Amino acid sequence: xxxxxDPRAPAAAIPPRREPPAPYRDVTRxxxxxxxxxxxxxxxxxxxxxARVGVLGTRSIKTTAKAWAIDTAISMVDLxxxxxxxxxxxVRSLAAKARRPDPGDPTTPQVAAVCVYGDLAGxxxxxxxxxxxxxxxxxxxxxxxxxxREVKLADVRDAVANGADEIDMxxxxxxxLSGRHLDVFDEIVAVKQACGDAHLKVIxxxxxxxxxxxxxxxxxxxxxxxxxxxxxxxxxxxxxxxxPVCLVMMEAVRDFRxxxxxxxxxxxxxxxxxxxxxxxxxxxxxxxxGPDWLSPDWFRFGASSLLNDLLLxxxxxxxxxxxxxxxxxxx
Amino acid sequence: xxxxxxxxxxxxxYAPAPESRSIVDIAPSYGLFVDGEFVDGSxxxxxxxxxxxxxxxxxxxxxxxxxxxxxxxxARRAFTRVWGPMRPADRxxxxxxxxxxxxxxxxxxxxxxxxxNGKPIRExxxxxxxxxxxxFFYHAGWADKLDWAGLGPGPRPLGVAGQVIxxxxxxxxxxxxxxxxxxxxxxxxxxxxxxTPLTALLFAEVCRQADLPPGVVNIVTGxxxxxxAVVEHEDVDKVAFTGSTEVGRSIARSVAGTRKRLTLxxxxxxxxxxxxxxxxxxxxxxxxxxxxxxxxxxCCAGSRLLVQESVHEEVIASLQRRIGxxxxxxxxxxxxxxxxxxxxxxxxxxxxLSDIGEAEGANRWQPACELPERGYWFPPTVFTxxxxxxxxxxxxxxxxxxxxxxxxxxxxxxxxxxNTTYGLSAGIWTEKGSRILAIADRLRAGVVWxxxxxxxxxxxxxxxxxxxxxxxxxxxxxxAAYLEGGQ
Numbered sequence: 001x002x003x004x005x006d007p008r009a010p011a012a013a014i015p016p017r018r019e020p021p022a023p024y025r026d027v028t029r030x031x032x033x034x035x036x037x038x039x040x041x042x043x044x045x046x047x048x049x050x051a052r053v054g055v056l057g058t059r060s061i062k063t064t065a066k067a068w069a070i071d072t073a074i075s076m077v078d079l080x081x082x083x084x085x086x087x088x089x090x091v092r093s094l095a096a097k098a099r100r101p102d103p104g105d106p107t108t109p110q111v112a113a114v115c116v117y118g119d120l121a122g123x124x125x126x127x128x129x130x131x132x133x134x135x136x137x138x139x140x141x142x143x144x145x146x147x148x149r150e151v152k153l154a155d156v157r158d159a160v161a162n163g164a165d166e167i168d169m170x171x172x173x174x175x176x177l178s179g180r181h182l183d184v185f186d187e188i189v190a191v192k193q194a195c196g197d198a199h200l201k202v203i204x205x206x207x208x209x210x211x212x213x214x215x216x217x218x219x220x221x222x223x224x225x226x227x228x229x230x231x232x233x234x235x236x237x238x239x240x241x242x243x244p245v246c247l248v249m250m251e252a253v254r255d256f257r258x259x260x261x262x263x264x265x266x267x268x269x270x271x272x273x274x275x276x277x278x279x280x281x282x283x284x285x286x287x288x289x290g291p292d293w294l295s296p297d298w299f300r301f302g303a304s305s306l307l308n309d310l311l312l313x314x315x316x317x318x319x320x321x322x323x324x325x326x327x328x329x330x331x
Numbered sequence: 332x333x334x335x336x337x338x339x340x341x342x343x344x345y346a347p348a349p350e351s352r353s354i355v356d357i358a359p360s361y362g363l364f365v366d367g368e369f370v371d372g373s374x375x376x377x378x379x380x381x382x383x384x385x386x387x388x389x390x391x392x393x394x395x396x397x398x399x400x401x402x403x404x405x406a407r408r409a410f411t412r413v414w415g416p417m418r419p420a421d422r423x424x425x426x427x428x429x430x431x432x433x434x435x436x437x438x439x440x441x442x443x444x445x446x447x448n449g450k451p452i453r454e455x456x457x458x459x460x461x462x463x464x465x466x467f468f469y470h471a472g473w474a475d476k477l478d479w480a481g482l483g484p485g486p487r488p489l490g491v492a493g494q495v496i497x498x499x500x501x502x503x504x505x506x507x508x509x510x511x512x513x514x515x516x517x518x519x520x521x522x523x524x525x526x527t528p529l530t531a532l533l534f535a536e537v538c539r540q541a542d543l544p545p546g547v548v549n550i551v552t553g554x555x556x557x558x559x560a561v562v563e564h565e566d567v568d569k570v571a572f573t574g575s576t577e578v579g580r581s582i583a584r585s586v587a588g589t590r591k592r593l594t595l596x597x598x599x600x601x602x603x604x605x606x607x608x609x610x611x612x613x614x615x616x617x618x619x620x621x622x623x624x625x626x627x628x629x630c631c632a633g634s635r636l637l638v639q640e641s642v643h644e645e646v647i648a649s650l651q652r653r654i655g656x657x658x659x660x661x662x663x664x665x666x667x668x669x670x671x672x673x674x675x676x677x678x679x680x681x682x683x684l685s686d687i688g689e690a691e692g693a694n695r696w697q698p699a700c701e702l703p704e705r706g707y708w709f710p711p712t713v714f715t716x717x718x719x720x721x722x723x724x725x726x727x728x729x730x731x732x733x734x735x736x737x738x739x740x741x742x743x744x745x746x747x748x749x750n751t752t753y754g755l756s757a758g759i760w761t762e763k764g765s766r767i768l769a770i771a772d773r774l775r776a777g778v779v780w781x782x783x784x785x786x787x788x789x790x791x792x793x794x795x796x797x798x799x800x801x802x803x804x805x806x807x808x809x810x811a812a813y814l815e816g817g818q
């Protein structure tokens with residue numbers, strides 16, 4: 001991996017900054033050095049990336065493999081509600097669904113987490129007590145991220161205090177796109193610190209980064225800064241999660257672990273609505289990063305309507321016929 | 332020889348997803364297709380086997396000189412009486428009809444191709460059959476527009492074309508040969524390869540279904556002797572051959588001094604050049620696609636990987652990891668990436684050349700992969716530490732065997748890429764557009780792919796330098812090969 005040190009950066013001017021893991025300790029010494037590093041990552045050929053996911057999309061997942069994939073996908077869902085109209089009642093109903101996605105079939109696995117705004121984290125925490133289901137809260141002025149650092153950190157501390165054990169932050173896309181990569185890095189480090197023990201998912205909002213080269217750079221940036229997960233999108237911007245984006249992120253976490261020994265998770269979010277989409281993602285995880293990522297500890301789906309389609313397909317596998325939308329609960 | 336440590340039992344095991352073979356009816360025996368009828372051949376019949384299982388699929392006749400003569404005479408009659416004088420737009424109509432029938436019967440063709448050839452159904456379904464149909468559609472469009480093809484006014488057909496095709500893309504090579512010949516007003520006598528005659532015979536059925544006038548397409552099966560009879564028949568005006576350089580050479584000799592026109596599409600030893608600024612993940616995909624597509628039974632396969640020394644380790648590590656995920660097995664399983672080697676004979680050649688590679692000092696690497704007990708199989712193989720003097724760097728292996736060489740500068744890359752007796756195709760991987768243009772300009776290869784590999788399209792002429800043959804197929808250039816005053 002090429003990286004260039006900026007010889008003009010005087011040692012004294014280096015702010016006290018959390019160092020990235022070896023062998024990348026020196027890449028954040030200056031904005032120029034960090035930029036050179038991120039732009040020195042191998043490029044991504046969009047046509048080639050799309051062709052690769054196209055071929056992976058033709059994998060035929062049937063019978064036992066399909067059953068495994070559906071249950072695994074259910075266990076990876078971050079069941080999400082992020083509306084201005086959210087209420088404690090809505091969150092409690094979602095929590096009930098998370099615990100028991102299919103009331104008619106107790107063998108259905110639980111989902112991984114419930115994802116809400118920070119002010120409702122307490123309601124979710126209470127409703128999920130004793131289940132092992134995580135409470136994820138979006139923070140840092142989600143979804144735009146347009147607020148001062150202090151406000152964002154306060155947002156994070158508040159969500160953690162309310163009971164969130166996972167924080168989904170957004171990066172400052174404005175800073176990233178204007179080349180202030182170190183600002184983005186420092187902010188992630190600060191948020192990670194504010195999280196305490198809570199897991200940090202870093203939302204790249206790939207729909208605003210646009211190019212796959214940017215997706216790769218932002219993924220590396222977030223991992224170097226200490227993010228536990230990298231996440232595609234807020235779900236408020238279109239396009240949200242796409243397979244080529246997920247491919248590039250899976251390549252990034254795979255390469256990052258090979259280089260540093262640290263494993264980082266991936267969460268595509270927004271736009272994944274069908275079992276077919278979910279299975280395509282699992283195939284991609286399996287064949288690009290490998291089976292080590294095939295667990296809710298390392299891969300999540302940020303979704304709401306996806307769960308019902310997974311449940312319908314699960315019922316179909318069990319009973320041999322399709323039921324209808326009235327056979328799964330409305331959230 | 333080093334191999335990968337066996338992977339731990341995967342969490343996500345794909346259940347078998349075989350395409351049903353019941354879609355296609357394979358007759359216990361077939362006839363020759365001459366003058367619109369299926370007729371018996373006079374030679375000893377050949378058995379065609381499924382290379383994945385060694386099961387005998389069917390029996391096809393061997394056409395003798397007399398059978399070939401009947402076929403050529405039928406083709407001549409059809410040329411002078413029906414197909415030659417026909418209104419070009421009507422010829423186009425027949426070709427459009429054939430193209431549509433190929434699409435309608437695509438699954439049947441795909442399954443039959445995979446059974447007879449051993450290639451994965453994913454490839455026959457997604458590449459061979461759709462491309463074959465595309466060739467007919469493309470050339471159907473040309474049939475009544477030849478005056479505007481830039482080949483001079485009123486270009487005239489040559490007459491009877493004798494065509495001999497290989498076993499690696501049986502239906503697709505048939506389409507490459509038959510579609511341009513028919514669109515330009517010629518009639519054909521085609522000999523499919525002895526190990527893969529079945530899709531050609533199914534195509535004969537499609538010709539009948541399309542009401543193609545008798546004698547316009549004749550299909551004679553058999554081995555080398557039958558091919559020789561087609562090529563050497565004195566009433567053949569045009570010879571088109573795709574296959575080995577060795578056979579191509581003997582055809583060139585036999586055609587020399589006659590009035591026959593000749594197109595040869597022969598072997599290759601393509602260089603796939605990866606520069607240090609390449610998009611590595613996509614380059615690795617391209618390398619895999621370049622050499623393992625169709626088990627490497629591809630004349631334009633990227634069988635020599637030229638990788639810049641500064642990224643050699645990174646590329647090889649990625650490549651080996653990626654090869655470890657390839658799925659080898661039942662060609663009819665929709666999740667299979669690598670199918671069977673087409674014949675015992677070809678398998679023996681691949682083994683022999685690989686052993687020579689090792690004996691000459693190259694380093695053989697193969698992933699841990701179980702080969703089925705029956706059938707002809709060879710695991711994906713990568714040779715590193717290959718010197719340009721090694722036979723695996725010079726000879727066409729025509730199998731899933733990649734030879735890796737390194738280079739330090741663009742000049743060295745070009746010199747090594749061109750250092751081959753072939754010149755069919757090449758690949759360039761770099762994010763730098765100006766470098767693509769500069770290098771492509773200096774490569775002596777008929778097709779140069781940039782940041783992709785093994786992409787085919789009927790509009791794009793295909794042909795090679797040096798011992799890769801002469802003449803082109805596809806595009807306007809391909810039409811010229813079947814027209815008076817063309818070429």
